[in-house]
Amino acid sequence: MGRREGPWLYDLNEEKRLFNCHSNGGVFNLGHRNTEIMNALKEGLETLDIGNHHLMSQHRADLAKQLTESMPGDLEVCIFGVGGGEAVDLALKLAMGHTGRGTIISAQGGYHGHTGLALAVGDAHYRDPFGIHSPEMLQVPFNDVASLEASMSDAVAAVILETIPATLGMVMPEPGYLEKVREICDAHGALLIMDEVQTGLGRTGKLWGFEHANIQPDMVIIGKGLSGGIYPISATIIREALNRIFEEDPFIHISTFGGSELGCRVGQEVLRISAQPEFLNRVNSAALALRSQLDGLQQKYPKFFKGIRQTGLMIGLELKDEYAGPALTKAGYDHDLLVVYANNDTSVVQFLVPLTITDDEIEWVIRKLDKAMNSARKLRSALKLKSKADGLKDRLSRD
Ligand SMILES: Cc1ncc(COP(=O)(O)O)c(C=O)c1O
Known part of the structure; x- marks a missing residue:
């Protein structure tokens, strides 16, 4: 990566320019080097530094107030971290400490980071090479209420879910699913943690993704976009009652x-921009415009482009098979688009354009995506023919 600006990034030699249709999972929701964010950081640099975690801080308090006021109910306490995994670790640790229970349930193929407890509740693929086995961490298929009910018990401290599991391929929660999860948690005294690292800050057309469901989580995880793409910061928002442990011992x-004052200054600006009704309206109208164009592409390439998973600008392109995601990622690059396939379901390409995308940029991106789809489709057909030919060669040599 060389120069970067708005939705664009260039290579080191300025020979290649890519439109960022991945936004690093939401880090670049507001584009690269957003002017308002840059100005907030520059202004912060006049007087601030990281701050001191032994002391109270006006800047941390201001951002905490802004964040908790944007949340429903008594999600009133905010603890800052540096990255998403750290914020998840804290939530899981707190769930165990608060309930005195040791089991956590998460979604198969979900992703919450690569730190300690976050890794433990993630996919085995990332744990096995390190020999980390966590028998108390149970996993159930996303959207499967019966499996959750079967795994739930009074030993469960919490259920943690991404509101829309991104690494699993942007699987949309079925209507009523999250409400049912909330109900099952309540019946067993388990907490519900919503991971909003990718879905938060306007990505889905509402400020928080869980607002699409009629639920009140016990904890909410925020990361990526809060940084404005400029200064790392994350947050774990918890209900008032969960604060007891910190009241007893603030240094626990x-x-x-975590919550560096410069990061807080940036986070305040991110939240100010992202919570504006006009901003969210624009996300929703861009989502509609993209949808009609994507529908057109799906009609054009029905055998390759199977479906669109979408809430707001949280979009997954569902393709023909597990090789199609990598093929479109490569073809996208060749046609000046940065798109990335979902690691835990490679038949889906994550399509996360910056929330600031303009109508002209949508037209441009769709023209390029059309070309990329056509190339990827041909690449897949060629590979399929090759594997058929290889199979035939194999059989002939055996005969
Ligand atoms: C949903 C979700 N949760 C948590 C994380 C972990 O965040 P970080 O990489 O900042 O630790 C990620 C990172 O991709 C994520 O997508």
Whole structure:
């Protein structure tokens, strides 16, 4: 990556320019080097530094107030971290400490980071090479109420879910699913943690993705986009009642760099921009415009482009098979688009354009995506023919 600006990034030699249709999972929701965010950071640099985690801080308090006021009910306490995994670790640790229970349930193929407890509740693929086995961490298929009911018990401290599991391929929660999860948690005294690292801050057309469901989580995880793509910061928002552990001992959990004051200054600006009704309206109208164009592409390439998973600008392109995602990622690059396939379901391409995308940019991106789809489709057919030919060669040599 060389120069970067708005939705664009260039290679080091300025020979290649890519439109960022991945936004690093939401880090670049507001584009690269957004002017308002840059100005907030520059202004912060006049007087601030990281701050001191032993002392109270006006800037941390201001951002915490802004964040908790944007949440429903008594999600009134905010603890800052540096990255998403750290914020998830804190939530899981707190769930165990609060309930005195040791089991966590998460979604198969979900992703919450690569730190300690976040890794433990993630896919085995990322744990096995390190020999990390966590028998108390149970996994159930997303959208499967019966499996959740079967795994639920009074030993469960919490259920943690991404509101829309991104690494699993942007699987949309079925209507009523999250409400049912909330009900099952309540019946067993388990907490519900919503991971909004990718879905938060306007990505789905509402400020928080869980607002599409009629639920009140016990904890909410925020990361990526809060940084404005400029200064790492994450947050775990918890209900008032969960604060007891910290009231008893404020130093029971510490993050030296978590909630750095410069990061808070940036986070305040991100939230100010993203919570504006006009901003969210624009996300929704861009989502509609993209949808009609994507529908057109799906009609054009029905055998390759199977479906569109979408809430707002949280979009997954569902393709023909597990090789199609990598093929479109490569073809996208060749046609000046940065798109990335979902790691835990490679038949889906994550399509996360910056929330600031304009109508002209939508037209441009769709023209390029059309070409990329056509190339990827041909690449897949060629590979399929090759594997058929290889199979035939194999059989002939055996005969
Ligand atoms: C949904 C979700 N949760 C948590 C994380 C972990 O965040 P970080 O990489 O900042 O630790 C990620 C990162 O991709 C994520 O997508």
